[in-house]
Structure formats: structure tokens, C-alpha cells
Amino acid sequence: MVDADQTFVIVGGGLAGAKAAETLRAEGFSGRVILICDERDHPYERPALSKGFLLGKEERDSVFVHEPAWYARHDIELHLGQTVDAVDRAAKTVRFGEDGTVVRYDKLLLATGAEPRRLDVPGTDLAGVHHLRRLAHAERLKGVLTHLGRDNGHLVIAGTGWIGLEVAAAAREYGAEVTVVGPDPTPLHGVLGPELGQLFAELHREHGVRFHFGVRLTEIVGQDGVVLAARTDDGEEHPAHDVLAAIGAAPRTALAEAAGLEIADRAHGGGIVVDERLRTSDPDIYAAGDVAAFPHALFGLRMRVEHWANALNGGPAAARAMLGQDVVHDRVPYFFTDQYDLGMEYSGWAPPGSYDQVVIRGDAGKREFIAFWVREGRVLAGMNVNVWDVTEHIQRLIRSRARVDVEALSSPHVPLESLGA
Incomplete structure (x- = not known):
């Protein structure tokens, strides 16, 4: 039986939001739990989108955090395909959906995640330019890689980070030709440095991936809406039937900014400023997952972590903090990858x-x-x-x-x- 005296609202239907809802019920919270997701799919985990699901080794249903019936069974009011367009901190309300539904909250969790950074070059409106963040993106890209592999097609990937390399590995397994371009001297340079970045360059070269380091894309060339090539700032032109933009992700802070919450500067990864309990500058609003910029005592700095483990653990930590428990979110950052x-x-x-x-x-x-x-x-x-x-x-x-x-x-x-x- 739900006790309507208290209402906790969660904005964002990714892993952090779904695990926060789960934790609230597991910890005995009997009030209303409202989970608002701007995607039409039920909350899912993202790692498989560039790994097992993209490779065709995992079924679509395997990516979901809970089976669809779980939400009703646990009295979670799930709103799919709904966008929150305003938070009124004074009235403690959120407004969402096409009809402008307004609900009052006692505690609010922002788990709005991140979105792919866009290439700012001519040609990005062509049909063969892709991003990978959502399940729909992965489904589309899976079809693209299948066609490229069958037809010996070329994929150019802008970006030498984890998403770019995992998609490169998947594309080669499908049989596509792959060229990876980026401004750094080695793959994964910002995380691993040159010493270990070189190891990943060698791994991919052994599997037929071509790298072009120290450059940026300047134009995607096409005709009749179709991609033909990608040009870099050193004057090179790379054959391409499709292009993947994998140049990082930006925290989705627009809702928090409009509500007047404190936002971290770009040097600290952007994101919504929270304390060690994942509480924002408003004591009744919390943030978790990719969008939260939290202080990490172990490393002596404020950081924003975009990996699966941070969402997995951050959502529950925020939920417990919302319940008044003594919480410190200071997990050692962790991530994993599978390539070949x-x-x-x-x-x-x-x-x-x-x-x-x-x-x-x-x-x-x-x-x-x-x-x-x-x-x-x-x-x-x-x-x-x-x-x-x-x-x-x-x-x-x-x-x-x-x-x-x-x-x-x-x-x-x-x-x-x-x-x-």
C-alpha cells in the first residue's frame, strides 16, 4: 500500500534512476515513487549497446534493468516517453509531458545522464552520420554494420575513446573496413596515457583498423544525402559510407540550470554540483549518474564519472541519502571493456x-x-x-x-x- 503523504520524483530513466527507485522500495519507503523517462523504452543498461548487443551476441531484452511488469508490481509510477521541462523549486513541483502534468515532490532526484557531443562540421545532417548513446542508436548501428560487412563498406569513426574503439572492434567483426581519426597521439590517451594507449592501437591494427592520429574531422562529404568520404584538417580524405561521431558526452544539465542549481565548470567535467551525499545546492534535490559532479576525497577533486558502475552505485546511494541515511558516495571509479x-x-x-x-x-x-x-x-x-x-x-x-x-x-x-x- 502506497502512502501518498510523501512523493519522491526521479527524472531520468537510465540505470541510476531505475536503481534509485528499486532502492527506495528495498529500504522500505512507502510513499509515491514517480520515475519519468524521456525514452519510450523501459530503463536499460548501456554497456551492451557497444558490446554484446551491438555484436548480436545478446538479445534486446537482456539490456533492461527490470522486466516491464516489475514497476507496477513495486508501485513505481513509470512515465515513458515524457520530458520534464521545468522544476519549480519554490513550489517543489516538476512539469512534464505534452499536457503539462504538474506533480509535487518532497525529494527530487535528477538522473538525466549525458548526451553525445555533436560534430560541428559540414555534412553532419547526412543520413549516414551516427551517434551511439541510446538503444535506438544501437539498433540502427547494428543494421549499418551488418550492411557494411556484407558489402565491404567503410566506416569512419571520429573519436579514439572507449565507444569509438568498441564500435571499431564490432565493425571489424562484421567485416567492415574501419578508419579511426582523432586529435590525440594514441587511443584512450586521456585515460591510459601513451604507454597503454599504444597497446590498444596495436590490438586494433592487428585486426585491420586504420588509425589517423593528430587530426580532426573538418567535413563529411556526401551526395544525394549519402556519405561518400570524411575529410580531416591535414587535407586527407578518407573513403566512408558511414561515419560515427564518438567524441565524448556532455552532461544533460539544462533542467538543473533552468532551476538555478549550481553547475560545475568544464574543467571539472561540467555536471550538477553535489556534495558527498549527492545532494545539490538545493537540500531537497539530489543528482546521480553521469550528470553528477561529486567531490571524491580519495583523489582530492570534484569529478564526473560517465561509467556503468557509477550509475549502478550512485542511484542507490542517492536514494538512501533522500531517505535521510548517512551516505558517502566515494566508490573507486571502475569500468570495463571487451574488444576482440x-x-x-x-x-x-x-x-x-x-x-x-x-x-x-x-x-x-x-x-x-x-x-x-x-x-x-x-x-x-x-x-x-x-x-x-x-x-x-x-x-x-x-x-x-x-x-x-x-x-x-x-x-x-x-x-x-x-x-x-
């Missing part, structure tokens, strides 16, 4: 310039190793490649902030769990 026969998990935060050495434990040549980003003997981040069941040990090392013996860190004969004790 390489599986990888990464924990921590160590952008170029933050570390003084990279320590390898295992055989990088065979792509079975753990890499550690280290500063002054302390582990900032770790990446296990085709080595499993070590994430807990890596994260414990990062959290301990303990100085470790680098020789021991690099030796597979020294148990990982014995370090940093």
Missing part, C-alpha cells in the same frame, strides 16, 4: 601528468597483465587485462594510499593481496 579477445577492467583515476611511472605485472606482449599507474610509490589506478578476480585487491591498494615496493608490485610471484598492508 581482450577483456579489461580499470579501477582508479590517473590521467596523463598525474603519475610518474607505469608498472607492469605480467606479460604485456601476450596481453595478460596488470598495469599500475603510480605516483611516489602510491597506486593511483590499475588495469587488469585478461587477468581476472583482482579488482578488489587493486581497489584496496588504491584506497590504502600506502607506499608499495615497485619491484614487488611488478612481480607475479608476490601475492597482490600482500601489498599495501
Whole structure:
């Protein structure tokens, strides 16, 4: 039985929003829970969109956070295909839908996520230019890759980050020709630095991907609405039947900005400013997932994390905070990828310039190793490649902030769990 005395509204039907709703009920909240999603699909998880689902190895239904009947069974008022266009903080209301429905909230969670950054070049209106963020995008791209593979077609990918590389791997498995272009000197440069970025370049080259580094797209050339080529700022022209823009994502902060909530600057990833409890500058409004810029005591900075684990854990943390529980959202950032026969998990935060050495434990040549980003003997981040069941040990090392013996860190004969004790 729902107690209508309290109403919690969640804006955003991704993983963070869905897990927040689940947690509210699991923690015994008996008030109204209203979940508003601007997509027509039920809340789903995004990793499969560039991995298993895109490759045809996972069914469509496997991506959903809950089965459709779960929401009614748990008295979650789910509004699909509805956009929230205003938050009135003084009246504590949100307005949504074509008919301008207004509901009052006691607590509000903004889990509005992020959206793909757009290429600002001529030709982006051509039918063969794609983004990958939503399930509908993945379904469309899956069909595109099937056709490209069958017809020996060319895909140009703008962007050398995780989405770009995962789609490159999928496209090659379909048999498409792939060229990846980007301004950095190696793939994944902003996360892994040049040392490990080079490993991913070699992996993709072995599978036939062509890279063109240090450049940006300047034009997508087409005729009669069809893509023919992509030009870069060094004067090169790359054959293309389709182009994927994978140049990052921008937090969806427009609703929060219009409501007068504090927004982080671009240097801190943008996003809605929250405290360690995921509470915004308004004590009755919280934010979680890709859109939240939260202070991380372990790294001594405010960060915005766009990965699956942050949504998975951030939604429940916000829900508990909304219920008045003592919550600190300080998980070690974590993400994973699967490309060809390489599986990888990464924990921590160590952008170029933050570390003084990279320590390898295992055989990088065979792509079975753990890499550690280290500063002054302390582990900032770790990446296990085709080595499993070590994430807990890596994260414990990062959290301990303990100085470790680098020789021991690099030796597979020294148990990982014995370090940093």
C-alpha cells in the first residue's frame, strides 16, 4: 500500500534512476515513487549497446534493468516517453509531458545522464552520420554494420575513446573496413596515457583498423544525402559510407540550470554540483549518474564519472541519502571493456601528468597483465587485462594510499593481496 503523504520524483530513466527507485522500495519507503523517462523504452543498461548487443551476441531484452511488469508490481509510477521541462523549486513541483502534468515532490532526484557531443562540421545532417548513446542508436548501428560487412563498406569513426574503439572492434567483426581519426597521439590517451594507449592501437591494427592520429574531422562529404568520404584538417580524405561521431558526452544539465542549481565548470567535467551525499545546492534535490559532479576525497577533486558502475552505485546511494541515511558516495571509479579477445577492467583515476611511472605485472606482449599507474610509490589506478578476480585487491591498494615496493608490485610471484598492508 502506497502512502501518498510523501512523493519522491526521479527524472531520468537510465540505470541510476531505475536503481534509485528499486532502492527506495528495498529500504522500505512507502510513499509515491514517480520515475519519468524521456525514452519510450523501459530503463536499460548501456554497456551492451557497444558490446554484446551491438555484436548480436545478446538479445534486446537482456539490456533492461527490470522486466516491464516489475514497476507496477513495486508501485513505481513509470512515465515513458515524457520530458520534464521545468522544476519549480519554490513550489517543489516538476512539469512534464505534452499536457503539462504538474506533480509535487518532497525529494527530487535528477538522473538525466549525458548526451553525445555533436560534430560541428559540414555534412553532419547526412543520413549516414551516427551517434551511439541510446538503444535506438544501437539498433540502427547494428543494421549499418551488418550492411557494411556484407558489402565491404567503410566506416569512419571520429573519436579514439572507449565507444569509438568498441564500435571499431564490432565493425571489424562484421567485416567492415574501419578508419579511426582523432586529435590525440594514441587511443584512450586521456585515460591510459601513451604507454597503454599504444597497446590498444596495436590490438586494433592487428585486426585491420586504420588509425589517423593528430587530426580532426573538418567535413563529411556526401551526395544525394549519402556519405561518400570524411575529410580531416591535414587535407586527407578518407573513403566512408558511414561515419560515427564518438567524441565524448556532455552532461544533460539544462533542467538543473533552468532551476538555478549550481553547475560545475568544464574543467571539472561540467555536471550538477553535489556534495558527498549527492545532494545539490538545493537540500531537497539530489543528482546521480553521469550528470553528477561529486567531490571524491580519495583523489582530492570534484569529478564526473560517465561509467556503468557509477550509475549502478550512485542511484542507490542517492536514494538512501533522500531517505535521510548517512551516505558517502566515494566508490573507486571502475569500468570495463571487451574488444576482440581482450577483456579489461580499470579501477582508479590517473590521467596523463598525474603519475610518474607505469608498472607492469605480467606479460604485456601476450596481453595478460596488470598495469599500475603510480605516483611516489602510491597506486593511483590499475588495469587488469585478461587477468581476472583482482579488482578488489587493486581497489584496496588504491584506497590504502600506502607506499608499495615497485619491484614487488611488478612481480607475479608476490601475492597482490600482500601489498599495501
